[in-house]
Amino acid sequence: MNGSAVDHVLFNIRVIRENRNYTLAYVSKKMGLNEAVYDLIEQGVIKITLEQLYKLIYVLDTDADSIFQRNTMRVVKCRCWLDMKDAV
Numbered sequence: 001m002n003g004s005a006v007d008h009v010l011f012n013i014r015v016i017r018e019n020r021n022y023t024l025a026y027v028s029k030k031m032g033l034n035e036a037v038y039d040l041i042e043q044g045v046i047k048i049t050l051e052q053l054y055k056l057i058y059v060l061d062t063d064a065d066s067i068f069q070r071n072t073m074r075v076v077k078c079r080c081w082l083d084m085k086d087a088v
Contacts, residue, residue, distance in 0.1 A: 005068075010044050012067050016060050017042075030059040 017027055028038035031052065040046040048056070057064060 006044060008070055009067055010042060012069055013056065013060070014042055016062050016066060020060065022060070027056070027059055031055055 017024075024039050024042070025035050028035040031038060032055075033041075033052075037046065041048050041052070053067070057067060
């Protein structure tokens, strides 16, 4: 990762997906995409469209702030806090 804004967004998408225990297959199906195509989007090989990004935010049950967050640890901590809150 070279530190670009796009790299941060793609990294956050993967972190959020993994924290929710969503597989590539699950997300790609919800997005209406082939799993291989979605995987290439998440890797940054294929550019994500704005429409796909909005749909992905919905599928991941997150918000744009979490996707665009530069401090990835905050994304992870927020998700952990939400998990603990739901368990109570």
